[in-house]
Amino acid sequence: MGEMSRHFQFEALIRHTAPELFSYAMWLCGDRQLAEDLVQETLLRAWRALDKLRDATAAKHWLMTILRREHARYYERQRPEAMDLQAADFPEHLLVHHDEAPEVEELRRGMFALERDYREPLVLQVLLGYTTSEIASIMEISQGAVLTRLCRARRKLQALLGEERQRQVKQ
Numbered sequence: 001m002g003e004m005s006r007h008f009q010f011e012a013l014i015r016h017t018a019p020e021l022f023s024y025a026m027w028l029c030g031d032r033q034l035a036e037d038l039v040q041e042t043l044l045r046a047w048r049a050l051d052k053l054r055d056a057t058a059a060k061h062w063l064m065t066i067l068r069r070e071h072a073r074y075y076e077r078q079r080p081e082a083m084d085l086q087a088a089d090f091p092e093h094l095l096v097h098h099d100e101a102p103e104v105e106e107l108r109r110g111m112f113a114l115e116r117d118y119r120e121p122l123v124l125q126v127l128l129g130y131t132t133s134e135i136a137s138i139m140e141i142s143q144g145a146v147l148t149r150l151c152r153a154r155r156k157l158q159a160l161l162g163e164e165r166q167r168q169v170k171q
Contacts, residue, residue: 010050013059014043020060020128021067027123028071038074042067061130064138110160118153121146 014021021042025035045066046053053062111122124130124138132150136143 006050009056010047013050013053013056014046014063017060017063018043021063024064024128025067025071027127028068029074034074038067038070041070045070061134061137064130065140068138106161106164107157110157110164113160114153114156118149118156121149122153122157125150 018039021039022035025038025042026032029035029038042063046063053059111119111126114122121135121139124135125132130138132143132146136146139146
């Protein structure tokens, strides 16, 4: 494959996925600069491995997997203090769209209040539109584990939202 052809193939590959890659990176790390670095490193790795991509229809999934691995590599190198990212750690624009109905805002905040193991597959499915098989591949767990986590996440979310509504009624 010629260098120009490879360049055009890569540009076409990332044109529509770059914003989604950035959104996922922001969700993973909660820091704009780090998210930009992760996306840049992801695209660099994807460029180097472009010849290994056999199916262009799987490119988005392929890039998301690379991004998730880059995020893990960053923390392997940094060894930061362990912390649990909660809703308060995310910029408001990631949590709430100001034109959303109050119920949607409440649901989105509830999702970000879940533990990471339950939050991540739910965000990948509900906010980013991935299938359970794609989530399993991105998270490198079995599809059954994804289904279990999604089921538990929904139950926990229902309980959280129920508690929130009860508090609102008492006020």
